[in-house]
Amino acid sequence: MPVPYTAPLADMRFVLSRLLGIADMETADAVLEEAAKIAGEVFAPLNEIGDRQGVKFENGKITMPPGFRDAYQAFVAGGWNGLPVAEEHGGQGLPWLLAIAVQEMMQAANIGLALCGLLNQGAIELLSVHGDDRLKQKFLPKLVEGAWAGTMNLTEPQAGSDVGAVKSKAVKEGDHYRITGQKIFISYGDHDLTENILHLVLARLPAAAEGTRGLSLFLVPKILVNDDGSLGKANDVRAVSIEHKLGQHVSPTCVMTYGDNGGAEGYLVGQEGGGIAAMFTMMNNARISVGVQGLALMERAYQQARDFAKTRVQSRPIENPKAAPVTIIHHPDVRRMLLSMKAHNEAARALAYTCALAVDEAKQENSAAALRVDLLTPIVKGWLTDLANEMTSTGVQIFGGMGYIEETGAAQHMRDARILAIYEGTNGIQANDLVFRKLGRDNGAAFGVLIGEVENFVAATKQKNREALADAVGAAKDSAAWLLQNVKSNPALAAAAAAPFLRLCGNMLGGYYLLRMAELAQDDLAAGNGGADFLKGKIISADFFAAHVLPQNAALAETVKSGGGPVLAMSEAMF
Ligand SMILES: Cc1cc2nc3c(=O)[nH]c(=O)nc-3n(C[C@H](O)[C@H](O)[C@H](O)COP(=O)(O)OP(=O)(O)OC[C@H]3O[C@@H](n4cnc5c(N)ncnc54)[C@H](O)[C@@H]3O)c2cc1C
Numbered sequence: 001m002p003v004p005y006t007a008p009l010a011d012m013r014f015v016l017s018r019l020l021g022i023a024d025m026e027t028a029d030a031v032l033e034e035a036a037k038i039a040g041e042v043f044a045p046l047n048e049i050g051d052r053q054g055v056k057f058e059n060g061k062i063t064m065p066p067g068f069r070d071a072y073q074a075f076v077a078g079g080w081n082g083l084p085v086a087e088e089h090g091g092q093g094l095p096w097l098l099a100i101a102v103q104e105m106m107q108a109a110n111i112g113l114a115l116c117g118l119l120n121q122g123a124i125e126l127l128s129v130h131g132d133d134r135l136k137q138k139f140l141p142k143l144v145e146g147a148w149a150g151t152m153n154l155t156e157p158q159a160g161s162d163v164g165a166v167k168s169k170a171v172k173e174g175d176h177y178r179i180t181g182q183k184i185f186i187s188y189g190d191h192d193l194t195e196n197i198l199h200l201v202l203a204r205l206p207a208a209a210e211g212t213r214g215l216s217l218f219l220v221p222k223i224l225v226n227d228d229g230s231l232g233k234a235n236d237v238r239a240v241s242i243e244h245k246l247g248q249h250v251s252p253t254c255v256m257t258y259g260d261n262g263g264a265e266g267y268l269v270g271q272e273g274g275g276i277a278a279m280f281t282m283m284n285n286a287r288i289s290v291g292v293q294g295l296a297l298m299e300r301a302y303q304q305a306r307d308f309a310k311t312r313v314q315s316r317p318i319e320n321p322k323a324a325p326v327t328i329i330h331h332p333d334v335r336r337m338l339l340s341m342k343a344h345n346e347a348a349r350a351l352a353y354t355c356a357l358a359v360d361e362a363k364q365e366n367s368a369a370a371l372r373v374d375l376l377t378p379i380v381k382g383w384l385t386d387l388a389n390e391m392t393s394t395g396v397q398i399f400g401g402m403g404y405i406e407e408t409g410a411a412q413h414m415r416d417a418r419i420l421a422i423y424e425g426t427n428g429i430q431a432n433d434l435v436f437r438k439l440g441r442d443n444g445a446a447f448g449v450l451i452g453e454v455e456n457f458v459a460a461t462k463q464k465n466r467e468a469l470a471d472a473v474g475a476a477k478d479s480a481a482w483l484l485q486n487v488k489s490n491p492a493l494a495a496a497a498a499a500p501f502l503r504l505c506g507n508m509l510g511g512y513y514l515l516r517m518a519e520l521a522q523d524d525l526a527a528g529n530g531g532a533d534f535l536k537g538k539i540i541s542a543d544f545f546a547a548h549v550l551p552q553n554a555a556l557a558e559t560v561k562s563g564g565g566p567v568l569a570m571s572e573a574m575f
Helices: 009-019 025-053 068-077 096-109 111-130 133-145 275-309 332-363 367-399 410-421 427-439 445-460 466-486 491-496 498-527 532-548 552-562 564-569
Strands: 056-058 061-063 148-153 169-173 176-187 196-204 215-221 223-225 231-234 237-242 253-258 264-269
Touching (some): 009 025, 009 096, 009 332, 009 498, 009 532, 025 068, 025 096, 056 237, 068 111, 096 111, 096 332, 111 196, 111 275, 133 148, 176 196, 196 264, 196 275, 215 275, 332 367, 332 498, 332 532, 367 427, 367 445, 367 498, 427 491, 445 466, 466 498, 491 564, 498 532
Parallel strands (some): 169 196
Antiparallel strands (some): 056 061, 169 176, 176 253, 176 264, 215 264, 223 231
């Protein structure tokens, strides 16, 4: 029996209309409801099939399992692929905020399939911002439509986190370049969902500088495109194998070879030597989306664990040992786990959607919003994907032994989630980005603006949990001040504290949004707007977070300040 998925529309709407104050809820509702249908009815029923069957690689060709092409076609036929893309490029011109909400649903329903659309959106963004008119005219319409897919090609055997170690080569030849080299771990590097695939590839020109400064970015189509837009001959690029993985079995992870027969034809995107800056447009977009993948799996795991906890009967209630055995949702420890999942989901959703709103504002030349996006991106990616690992594991725990058995589907979410903390820049890299670039670069200015916003809320609210949030903000300020003293003078000590700092920032923001939502829910309850159980549940989520999570920030701040010592004291030989 496929595990159902029901989009959490009530909470999505609450975040959009109440927390973020979106005026046009009519459009938002229409989009959310339609997306919920395709996620629940088309993507979700294939999730387990994709996990069990995986992709096939035979005679150099990759085949998706039955049903996946139709599901992808339904997705693109509905215009979902181009939802946030400007109308001038053939998209629907809707906000990223809605695109992110839609993405949450698709990723929750079938993360392995939805990853294709995630990459397409990043590729579209990259090409719209950095492509010249010729490239845009030739490639964007089909990419936006979803008839062609996009990929990102950074990783090579010796170049993972260290992108500057990329060795793939590019040589200029007339109006194009010849690309040679090998890329590994390329998601959707080949598949049969679309008639063509556009690879965005980092490579190095002859005599280019060492490191990331010497990288340029190229668009390399799987099949060459004639000037009239028709498909021509196959390019000199192919997938040579696929990886066998812990999770996301249906997303083909490919080893790609470029230039077995003299060099793949590629077209420069942006400037020579400007590759990493251009690729970062796609990467930043994808980092937020990968955070949303984390949110999506947490939600999916929560729904399953909740439904199971309401039906599994085991043990008598602790407060009445003579009563008949009860469903496990009556046991306080199971409730604690479920509530932890619920509260973290709601915090994660609020953070991800707030960041998406800032993306839309940044596109309107709002420089404060652009700084906010920069600051939030590593937190969205790092915090939400760490949580996805923890919460999908909690989901398995709620199932007991049945969670460990594949047929319930709980284990799949945990396996699918594991990669989220690794790809698109590991969470260690996100933590470094937060500390050294986002905090250190402007000496804490953008971070200070964020802290100020939370402090203003604490000062104004009458929320009963305001003290817990005030303490959590104090811990964040304290540890940020310590980091700022050390980022330059003792970078290794600061780097050893980066991950606990990222966690602390996530906790603080999660608490901030949950408390704000609890306040709004209280108002709605008093005014009789909305379902009472839903609104009371929002208030309890904030209470839970204030009691169980926010107090951790004081300890995390201590770890930030004193945790690096032992880490650096261990020599290699002592391990
Ligand atoms: C399923 C899957 C799909 C992927 N899809 C794509 C894709 O589509 N395109 C693409 O280009 N790549 C893709 N990747 C590659 C992925 O982005 C890399 O695996 C990831 O960036 C980490 O690189 P690495 O595996 O070489 O690990 P390494 O860089 O070797 O890292 C190993 C460990 O060392 C840590 N580390 C390394 N350097 C530092 C540092 N400076 N500071 C602190 N810690 C550090 C890391 O955090 C990690 O814990 C994919 C990988 C997988 C497994």
